[in-house]
Amino acid sequence: MTNYEVRPEQVAMMDAVQTAIATSDVCLIEAGTGVGKTLAYLVPSVISGRQTVVATGTKALMDQIYGKDVPFLNNVLAESFTAVLLKGRSNYLCLTRLKEARVKISSLNDEDRAILTRVRKWALRTDNGDIAELADLPEGTPMLRTLTSSVEDCGGRMCPDFADCFVYKARARALKADLVITNHHLLIADMALSEDPGGPILPAEANLIIDEAHGLEDVATELLGRTLTSHQVSELGKEVAELAKLERTFHGFELKNAASGIVKGFAGFLAALAPTDTRRKLESNNPKAKALWHELDIDLEAIELRTLEIAKELDRAPDVSTKTAQARALLAEVMVGFDTNLIRLVERKGRFGAVSALPVTVSEILEEKLFLTGRPVILTSATLTVDGSTEFLRSRLGVPEGAPELVLASPFNFQKQAIIYAPKELPAPDSALYFEHFINETMSLLTATHGRAFVLFTSRAAMLRATQAARSELTLPILCQGEAPRHELLRQFKATKGACLFGTASFWEGVDVVGDALSLVIIDRLPFDPPDDPILQARVELLTEAGRNSFKEYNIPLAVIKLRQGFGRLIRSRTDRGIVAILDSRIRTRSYGNIFLRSLPPAPVLDDLEEVKDWAKQNLKKRRRR
Numbered sequence: 208m209t210n211y212e213v214r215p216e217q218v219a220m221m222d223a224v225q226t227a228i229a230t231s232d233v234c235l236i237e238a239g240t241g242v243g244k245t246l247a248y249l250v251p252s253v254i255s256g257r258q259t260v261v262a263t264g265t266k267a268l269m270d271q272i273y274g275k276d277v278p279f280l281n282n283v284l285a286e287s288f289t290a291v292l293l294k295g296r297s298n299y300l301c302l303t304r305l306k307e308a309r310v311k312i313s314s315l316n317d318e319d320r321a322i323l324t325r326v327r328k329w330a331l332r333t334d335n336g337d338i339a340e341l342a343d344l345p346e347g348t349p350m351l352r353t354l355t356s357s358v359e360d361c362g363g364r365m366c367p368d369f370a371d372c373f374v375y376k377a378r379a380r381a382l383k384a385d386l387v388i389t390n391h392h393l394l395i396a397d398m399a400l401s402e403d404p405g406g407p408i409l410p411a412e413a414n415l416i417i418d419e420a421h422g423l424e425d426v427a428t429e430l431l432g433r434t435l436t437s438h439q440v441s442e443l444g445k446e447v448a449e450l451a452k453l454e455r456t457f458h459g460f461e462l463k464n465a466a467s468g469i470v471k472g473f474a475g476f477l478a479a480l481a482p483t484d485t486r487r488k489l490e491s492n493n494p495k496a497k498a499l500w501h502e503l504d505i506d507l508e509a510i511e512l513r514t515l516e517i518a519k520e521l522d523r524a525p526d527v528s529t530k531t532a533q534a535r536a537l538l539a540e541v542m543v544g545f546d547t548n549l550i551r552l553v554e555r556k557g558r559f560g561a562v563s564a565l566p567v568t569v570s571e572i573l574e575e576k577l578f579l580t581g582r583p584v585i586l587t588s589a590t591l592t593v594d595g596s597t598e599f600l601r602s603r604l605g606v607p608e609g610a611p612e613l614v615l616a617s618p619f620n621f622q623k624q625a626i627i628y629a630p631k632e633l634p635a636p637d638s639a640l641y642f643e644h645f646i647n648e649t650m651s652l653l654t655a656t657h658g659r660a661f662v663l664f665t666s667r668a669a670m671l672r673a674t675q676a677a678r679s680e681l682t683l684p685i686l687c688q689g690e691a692p693r694h695e696l697l698r699q700f701k702a703t704k705g706a707c708l709f710g711t712a713s714f715w716e717g718v719d720v721v722g723d724a725l726s727l728v729i730i731d732r733l734p735f736d737p738p739d740d741p742i743l744q745a746r747v748e749l750l751t752e753a754g755r756n757s758f759k760e761y762n763i764p765l766a767v768i769k770l771r772q773g774f775g776r777l778i779r780s781r782t783d784r785g786i787v788a789i790l791d792s793r794i795r796t797r798s799y800g801n802i803f804l805r806s807l808p809p810a811p812v813l814d815d816l817e818e819v820k821d822w823a824k825q826n827l828k829k830r831r832r833r
């Protein structure tokens with residue numbers, strides 16, 4: 208292998224993966240930035256002679272493995288292997304939905320008609336039906352969403368288009384491939400939806416590598432719970448209205464009324480539960496919402512029963528009836544709260560909203576269905592530990608007791624490559640004086656590094672306020688999350704000299720900017736989840752009821768992992784240098800601050816801004832001369 212640099216950490220990881228595969232163990236491996244973890248798990252997996260599934264948390268990592276690591280390994284390994292990139296069904300064109308849309312083309316507006324014409328032409332030449340190939344159509348285009356399938360409306364093997372179906376062709380390729388690269392969503396969906404209409408999604412016996420494993424609990428919580436959105440209700444209303452057209456009797460009239468009734472009814476019900484934009488625990492003792500739910504349920508019941516009869520008469524799958532029954536069951540769950548292990552929550556943003564019932568914990572189901580299946584499972588990430596221990600993630604994810612672990616530090620020289628600026632004297636973040644001090648510090652830091660910075664916020668309001676202040680005081684190019692799609696902002700950031708990117712949650716992880724373009728990461732506050740977040744509240748309550756210290760055992764470890772992810776954006780290669788500024792004095796003044804500092808890479812910690820500016824002058828300037 209030319210240009211291969213032996214890294215002892217990478218070799219240690221390969222050995223650990225090989226052992227886990229040989230013994231069918233569950234194993235945790237934290238591999239700091241620069242270890243080369245993807246090759247360290249791919250090599251022993253593909254030469255093991257067993258099938259392997261790699262599930263990642265981000266699309267960027269899926270693309271890197273499939274587009275870069277797989278072709279590289281197929282070049283250098285003695286025996287070549289087959290690899291398939293497998294996404295969720297909403298990423299593939301559904302041929303049945305396409306046919307249905309063609310029938311209705313005359314009722315579409317000009318924009319949707321143009322999109323449909325475009326998709327029809329593309330459908331004739333695409334090999335795999337992945338709608339990402341239609342790159343110039345914005346992600347989430349509503350018309351595109353109507354051309355994909357869901358588990359409920361897919362006929363599976365009974366579908367007349369099954370033989371040519373892109374979803375099932377991709378899955379058939381995956382079941383035979385040596386290596387399947389997928390995401391956490393599909394992994395959990397495969398685990399949870401044992402009744403997918405087309406059979407299993409992923410090879411059940413394969414080695415399983417879960418990369419970016421620190422994010423698995425969030426995905427499992429979402430997918431193992433149930434949610435009903437206003438969009439789903441409006442889609443259901445449209446499907447019911449279509450069926451109503453087939454009814455020439457009085458039932459058709461009734462069904463049509465019920466279809467529009469559920470859309471209006473759900474909107475009114477949501478408004479009663481959440482009069483303003485929110486995301487909070489649902490209060491079921493709300494008499495107005497209760498009355499509206501009962502009215503809504505009458506319409507839903509009529510739809511459920513009548514559409515079941517129609518499906519029988521027409522010899523069709525009862526998908527509309529099934530979806531309606533599921534909606535009724537979820538509404539009853541959120542209003543009555545039959546299952547005390549579920550968090551019931553309501554979300555509202557403008558005209559849109561949702562109600563959900565999500566599991567408080569997912570550890571038991573993950574342990575049973577993912578980890579105790581007798582196959583090798585390797586959980587890996589750059590951030591599995593808190594203060595050197597994997598205990599937090601082990602307990603959150605239900606990793607079986609005694610599962611071996613390996614913690615591999617980054618091979619980068621953080622003592623020389625980075626500094627942490629954590630000033631003690633800043634007002635606390637909840638003080639009225641905080642913002643002014645934060646902005647002053649941020650302006651000084653951005654000036655010292657000539658921009659080239661990520662400024663990461665824990666709230667959108669703070670990000671917008673700081674963006675406005677920075678734009679009025681600095682001549683540096685300031686990019687702000689929300690002003691363009693995420694990938695476009697990143698492209699502009701890399702292409703623009705001295706750019707500063709102000710962002711929230713989605714820029715804390717999965718972003719890779721190597722080199723001079725990123726020399727400073729500013730963090731406004733320690734990334735504790737907001738105390739009114741309903742999921743956090745339910746988990747805190749559960750721990751408190753069990754007599755445990757929820758702040759120490761849940762809030763702090765969760766925030767430490769997020770901070771480590773934010774820090775990880777800075778140093779991506781042996782030649783990168785830079786500053787991480789944590790402008791939250793609690794990291795220096797509170798006793799728990801040391802847990803955060805000890806969990807970060809071992810860079811010197813400074814609290815004098817002048818020293819930081821000197822460091823920037825010496826270190827960042829040197830880099831520009833090279």
Ligand code: SF4
Pocket residue numbers: 301302303304356360361362363364366367368369372373374375
């Ligand atoms: S099998 Fe399902 S996804 Fe495939 S074409 Fe038919 S309905 Fe669409």
